[in-house]
Amino acid sequence: MTTNITTDPQHYIDTEERFGAHNYHPLPVVLSRGSGVHVWDVEGKQYFDFLSAYSAVNQGHCHPHIIGALTQQAAQLTLTSRAFYNDKLGSVEEFVCRLFNYDKALFMNSGAEAVETAIKLARKWAYLRKGVQEGKARILTASGNFHGRTTGIISFSDSAESREGFGPYLPGFSIIPYNDVDALEQALKADPDICAFLVEPIQGEAGVIVPDEGYLAAVHALCKQYNVLLLADEIQTGIGRTGKLLASYYDEVQADVLIVGKALAGGVLPVSAVLANNDIMLCIQPGEHGSTFGGNPLAAVVSIAAMEVIQQEELPANANAQGMVFRGRMYQLQERYPNIITAVRGRGLLNAIDIATDLTFTAWDVCMALSRNGLLAKPTHGHTVRFSPPLVITAEQMTECCDIIEQTISYLADQ
Structure with a gap:
């Protein structure tokens, strides 16, 4: 053809x-x-x-440093699956963990995959660490949210365009108003089975909705008070987009679980990652989650180069x-x-x-x-x-x- x-x-x-x-x-x-x-x-x-x-x-499009890393690695080794170790994955895991100050990183491909990963991680943590009864863990999300288009993610969307015609929806989620600290506190008081709050520091798809100053800091404090994980979706707001490396940094917040993607590979490959400390990340054990392409050596090399550009320039x-x-x-x-x-x-x-x-x-x-x-x-x-x-x-x-x-x-x- x-x-x-x-x-x-x-x-x-x-x-x-x-x-x-x-x-x-x-x-x-x-x-x-x-x-x-x-x-x-x-x-x-x-x-x-x-x-x-x-x-x-x-x-920027086709940045020479990123493209150079891509072409060099593409001629050497592109994919091994996670059935074996490769000589690049550990390097990018160390790089992003040191950059964002977390113990562990779990690499996936698309942003939606990373969000789904964070949801699974939060639920597993709820059962192993918080003591929530199996099958009862609930996750809060915010009105106007956009975290992807999988059947799981649209289950907690309030966009008719995203939801209608795709049910039945996944249970275990509740939506509270965005930029409303009181609503979060009331929800946390009312339900001890809530294990996480998934939120965008700035809502992108909703129309670049910037919350009140201090909103994320107040949210983080409440999550700590009620033993709930803060899951920060920085797929669109992270990697320098908002004027800091992460939008969360405007409120000096280190989320319990960080979700990054998109510019993590400079637009060259689909690469995403979930970062957390050991007490959270190690709740997932071998065989419980994975991806054939997640953490492949080509993506690892490209991601390091992409983040080097963010820092060096x-x-x-x-x-x-x-x-x-x-x-x-x-x-x-x-x-x-x-x-x-x-x-x-x-x-x-x-x-x-x-x-x-x-x-x-x-x-x-x-x-x-x-x-x-x-x-x-x-x-x-x-x-x-x-x-x-x-x-x-x-x-x-x-x-x-x-x-x-x-x-x-x-x-x-x-x-």
Whole structure:
């Protein structure tokens, strides 16, 4: 079989429509190349990438240090399964444990797999350490959460789009309001079988919802008080995205269980990890959990290289600095067009603006107009536009991108 090579984007769109499942609704842009903060479509048009594959490409597209590690290891050994030791897994486990200050790491592939791993770990801990009766452990989650799309995870989603038509749902979960410390305390008081609270330090898919200052610290204190594990889902907020290595660090919180993924491998491979100390992690024993590809030598080498880029290029600091520039410009734009932009939110380079719902255009239309002007972003929840460029973006590039957003909003306002 040969693949036709063409610069006609409609050819690729039509092929996907014919042979692929219709489980996404992409912008009609067909990308073929990326470098740093830029991507190019099949016609050669250059764009600023302000989605970063949902924060998986924090280090920029095709970073040479990461690609170099990938190609060198790919020619040597890619997969052994966990039936045998390999000479790379221990190195990446040590690297991330020292980086995030935990005793143990358990590597998986996708972010959803890591969340499922954390859930299993919390339940096992509940039965072995907390003394919860077998089958009774409960886990709290927050309203507006997004942790993945497996049947287990959607069981504690309150998004109709994620849930409807996929039941029956997995029991053992309760949803409490996000950013509500009192609601958490009431739930913990009422049910001694609660073993964990799974939460995003900033909710990404919900529209970049930033909780009150000190929220996570108060949550962590309550979890300690009631002997409940805090599971921090930093798959999207971690690895420098919000201006610190982890968003939890804004509240000086070290979660009991840390879940990371996406940028852990710089967008080169699907790699995720769950980190915890020995008293929690060692509740799982051989044969009780695993993954054929989890912890493979190729992923191990790529992950070390990806994290080295984060450290050596001081990307969290750059995310903090450029994020302040971005939000400053967006606040000015909101003042100019308050009837269009109803809110500006974010931290570091995880940001969003809300588009008024009574206009002749939508957030989707804003993203389409931005793409025509050379900037790619994606709407969420119908009225929110997320902006999350690679953390390697320079001050000059950020200024140019803010100009594009301003020009786009100005144009739409005049229509």
